Amino acid sequence: MKAFLRETSPVVVIPGVNCDTDQIIPARFLKEDRAKGYDGFLFHDISRDAAGNPDPAFPLNRPGADRATILLVEDNFGCGSSREAAVYALVDRGIRAVIGPSFGDIFFNNALKNGLVPVRLPVARCEALEDYLAKHDGATVTVDLEAGQLVLPGALGRHPIEIPSLARDCILRGLDEIEMTLTFMERIESFEAARIADNPWLGR
Structure with a gap:
């Protein structure tokens, strides 16, 4: 996997409490060839309209969203079935970190094993960050794993990144x-x- 020291990026906000792994990647795509990448299946059903076309209102379909490598999500992201493919789809899309109040336990551990950094941030801080991003187009966030800090924009300050030490060492070195x-x-x-x-x- 790709080593991760720090990542500074615009942030895309993905709405929805309890966004489960079937929303991240629907089960019918799990039979697809992993070597070809799963990025095309990321949020497939919730990011398209009734005709199956990309919904321009979905955050990752909006102009400029392709530059973002960090997502801000809501509570209990990645809950549901224990499919590692949900992490594959995010990583293949170029997502390096996901910030949220809480994550499904299995998703959290799968993320660490694949170099995706899950950052737990209290609900109030997540809401403050979302509000700031809505008012300041182009604002960025830095996930500094080496320093163990999430650097938020404006006056929102910093927050510690807490992940197991072995996982942190592996991700910093780019090793499974x-x-x-x-x-x-x-x-x-x-x-x-x-x-x-x-x-x-x-x-x-």
Whole structure:
């Protein structure tokens, strides 16, 4: 996965409490070839009109939205079924971070395993940020994972980014858990060699 130190970007606001994984990517697309990318399926059903055409009112379909790599979402984003494809679709779309009051537990962990940074921000701060963005076109937010801070625009200040230390280290280095384990290969091999030397019967 792509390493993440910090990301500064305009923010797209995705409305809807309890936006579940089926809204993020409908189940019928899970059979599609992952190698071709899932970005075309992101928010597929809620971002289109009755005729199946992109709805210009949907936030990610608006002019300039393609420049945004950070989303602001509502409470319990990513709830529902445990499909990692919901994270794939966001990452394939170029989304690097999602800010919201809370996330579905499985979605939160899937995000970390794929280099997508989920930032928990209290409801009042999320609402203040949404209000600021509505009044200041082009305002940006910085997700500084290296410093462990979310830098908000205007006078909204900063907020700590709280994610597990192992996940943070993996994302900063652009490594998944298997790749992180492989960085310890010399120590693993040294340990195994010493163990065999002390217990020769293990190598029979």
